[in-house]
Amino acid sequence: MTRFRMFGIHLDQFAILADNNPNNVLEMNTEINFKYADNGGKIACCAKFEFSAEQQKLMILALNCEFEIQEDDFKKLQNEGTTTIPKELLEFFAVHTIGTARGIMFCKTESTQFNNVIIPPINVSDIIRNDMVIE
16 A cells, blocks of 8 residues: 555636526536646546536636655655656545545535535546556
């Protein structure tokens, strides 16, 4: 098991774009991507969630969570000038970021009619298909 810690949470965007929450079924568009810091062992998981109904955007939440891989474990991911972050570790980062997004959304929508909107369970294995290779 690769040891890591979350050391940063940044709310990049939060907006409620409608005056009311329609009772219709909401659609959610999800984006997950990763950034790597050159100073070693630091990966940011960036997530964006857009909620819409009948092609009208209602709410947007974008955040990134920063993770640091323990130095000894990070060295094990390096080989001849290439660093490979395993798919499974990226999935851990994504799951932690999505959970953080749920908490942020709950707090930001508290006492609004959007408080019943949730980020449903997401199978990150369907989104993250490969290791991240850094050369």
